[in-house]
Amino acid sequence: MLFLFESTHAVIKAERICDKNGITCKIVPVPRSISSQCGMGIEVSEKQEKIVVNILLKKKIIYNIYNNYKK
């Protein structure tokens, strides 16, 4: 699963919160098929999607989520 954020500030905040909660995530480039943004996104396993969504909602971090983005 790929989580995208509006700013670098939000990406770093999200990564820090995931890390604090023991969630393994990977910083990846934003695929051009999804957005023309330059920048980074956070990749997590499908199993962890719900946990990450809950944490981000709780911390009021705005995000977009993508599946099958590796095509």
Added chain:
Amino acid sequence: MRRNNIQFNTYFDNAATSFPKPKQVSEEISKYLNEIGGPYGRSFYNRTFEVSKIVEETRSLLSDWIGAKDSSHIIFTQNATHAINIVLKGLSFKFKEIVISPLEHNAVCRPLQSLKKKFNIKVKYLPAFPDGSINVKQIPTIISSNTDLVIINHESNINGVIQPVGEIKKTIGDIPILLDCAQSLGQQKFEADRDNIDYIAFTGHKALLGPPGIGGLFVKNEKSLQPLIEGGTGSQSESIDTPLFLPDKYEAGTPNLAGIFGLRAALLNRPIPFHTRNEFLTFLKSFREISKINVLCSARESTQGNLFSIQSHKMDCAILGKILFENYGIETRIGLHCAPKAHQYIGTFPQGTLRISPSIYHSEKDFEYLIDSIKKVTIN
């Protein structure tokens, strides 16, 4: 710190730029330039991620000092002057009325002068006591429903008067307030969220002990200000419109990353002060006991910041500064300190003053050396 074998810290110009810095400041700047490199945001590889994490950690450390829960409201700037310009050139002044303290620096007065010329903005002064402390009870006689903005120099860069910003904000209510905290942030923390402060301008190279070229601005409501500079932010790159969210709205272009690394190191490695507050106040009192000088400071100890000025009864302050430097290696700032309006208010214009601004690194022994040197110069 040592000149001509003098065994004391002779640098008393910390209100201009603090020196020394924690050694980690230069180490971290060097680490960024020589080892880490890379941009803030813009890409995904480890190098940029590491840099971005440091930038955001620094933003969080600053938000602790400012008292802002959400660190995205901290904007990196070059310095306090840049931050003040973002506010003054980004606001729309509906009623064209700005109220300021009598102790403002040219960082505020000069952009205000431009606004007066361009848009016919009216500038009024807050009522104050002889030392420049705001007379809070009298504020309602000056402000009105037509006041667009109140600007306060939190700590005067001439006499060190610290203004009661919490009380001032309570008195002016919903009128936006801009605090110029160039001198004070680093000496004390703020409570921006609690006190409902709208804008706080600060710099990294004075009391925060960071390098020059990095400062910041706290913005409570990003809808209130147009950006001063626009360009690439690494976000919403498909659009030629500037992003409306924080911090990107005000951070176009690559920031001073080496400066941010240095500032973070300063924030994380603050030394234990070499002197106590009481030792500083005793130092100040010693000047009052020298018969041939005037001391320009706060009327009350409780509102005295870590700097003050003096004037010799008989000697031009430039001559006094020159003798102190040439004979004793003491470095001070002489003149108007870029604050002519403040000097006019406290009665030291146009001759100016000799300013004494110690840092956290001065010991009681350094204070004694300065006092002894000034006594020798003024008595002779």
